[in-house]
Amino acid sequence: MDLFDKLEGRPSPLGPFTSEGYGYYTFPKLEGPLGPEMQFNGKDMIVWSINDYLGVGSNAEIKKIDAEATAKYSLSSPMGARLMTGNTTEHELLEQELAAFSHKPAAQLLNFGYQGIMSVIHALTDRNDFLIYDELSHACIVDGKQLSMADKSVFKHNDIESFKKQLFRAASKKKDNSSILVITEGVFGMTGDLGILNEIIELKKEVPFRLLVDDAHGFGTLGNDGSGTGTHLGCQDGIDIYFGTFAKAVALIGAFVSSEPRVIEFLKANVRSQVFAKSLPMPIVVTARERLKMIKQNPQWREKLWENTIKLREGLQKIGYTGLPSESPVTPVLTQGSTDLCQDIMRKLREEHGVFVSGVAYPVVPRGTVLIRLIPTAAHNDEHIEKTLEAFDSIKDFVFAAAAEIAS
DSSP states (O other): OOHHHHHHTSOOTTTHHHHTOBTTTBSOOEESSSSSEEEETTEEEEEOOOOOTTSGGGOHHHHHHHHHHHHHHOTTOSOSOTTTTOOOHHHHHHHHHHHHHTTOSEEEEESOHHHHHHHHHHHHOOTTOEEEEETTOOHHHHHHHHHOOSEEEEEOTTOHHHHHHHHHHHHHHOOTTOOEEEEEESBOTTTOOBOOHHHHHHGGGTSOOEEEEEOTTTTTTSSTTSOOHHHHHTOGGGOSEEEEESSSTTOSSOEEEEEOHHHHHHHHHHOHHHHTSOOOOHHHHHHHHHHHHHHHHOHHHHHHHHHHHHHHHHHHHHHTOEEOOOSSSOEEEEEEOOHHHHHHHHHHHHHHHOEEOEEEOTTTSOTTEEEEEEOOOTTOOHHHHHHHHHHHHHHHHHHHHHHHHHHO
C-alpha cells in the first residue's frame, strides 16, 4: 500500500478539531503584540491561552534587549553544534545561572523542551533499565519513553499505591546492571495539579531509584523564589534530574536540565538532539540570561500572577462552574459534554464576548468530558478578569443545559 494513501485512512486523534476546525479551533492566528489583548479574525480578544505566566514576553525592557542582542550578534551566530564550533561563554554562563536558580550544581542548555527531554530520557536509560512514569505525563515524556530501550511501566495518575506496585515490580526484576528511572511532572499542564513528589521521594528509602521531574509549568511560577515545584514542596534535593523550559514563564524558545556534574557531563556528550544540532542562537541566550535575572529581581510579577489566578478561579466558582483542584496558575474548567459542546463554548466566548479560550474533549480528556483551560498571567488586569467572568456567566445556562442533557 502506498504510504500517502495509507495516511488518508489514519486521521488525527483530534478528529474534527483538525479537519473541520483548521484556522479556528486548531492553528488559530492570534495577531498583534503579544499580551492579554490580541486580535483573532479581525476582532479584539482577551486572551487566556498563552503561557507567558509572568508577562515577560510583553515587557518593554525585554523587547529592547531582544533587539539589541539581535543587532549585535545576528540570529546566525554561533554556527555549528556546541560540541564543535557553537559553544560560547554566554552559553556557559547561562548554564551556570540556570543551575544556581534550580538549586543544582550543574546544568545543560537545550535547544527545545519537547525534543530535549525526549533525548535526555533516551540517553539516560538502556535495555537493562526500568522506566516508570505517570499516566498523565506530557506527550514529550511519552515519546521519550518510546525512544528508550528500557522496560517501561506506567502508574495511575498521582496514585502512590499504583506507583509502589510498579516500583516493587521493577525492583524484583532488577539485575546487577539494572537501574530504575522514575519520571513525573511538577505541574500537570492540563489539570494544574502537582506531582506527588514528596510521596515518591520517600520511597527511595525502600527501593533505590532516580527521579526526573518535568517542571515546565512550575519553573518561574512556583516556590518562594520561583525556582519551581520542588522548592514549593520542599523536596528539590530529592529530585535527581530537574527539567525546566523557557517556553512558559521565560516566554522564549529553549530549555535546560540540571543535576549532578557527572550526570550533566554525560548528557552533554550523549543527548543526541544537542550533539548533532546547531547551537542555540546568541540573541536567545543573551535574552534568556536577562529574562532570568529580571524574574529573580521582580518577585511582584509572580505575586500578581497568583493574585489574578485566585480572582479568576474564585469568580468562576461563584458563578457555578466546576474547577479541578489546581495547585498552580493553570485554571481548568470542567463540564460534561461532547466535542460539539467544547467547540460551541469556544465559539460563543470568542464571537459573542471577545474572550479567547482553548478547550479539549475526548481523547485528551475522558469521553463525555469537556475541559476549558484558562492561563492567567501577571499581565492580565481586573478589567480582563471581570469581562471574562461576565462572559462565562452569560453562557452558563447554555453550557449547564447541554451538560445536563448529556448526563441524562
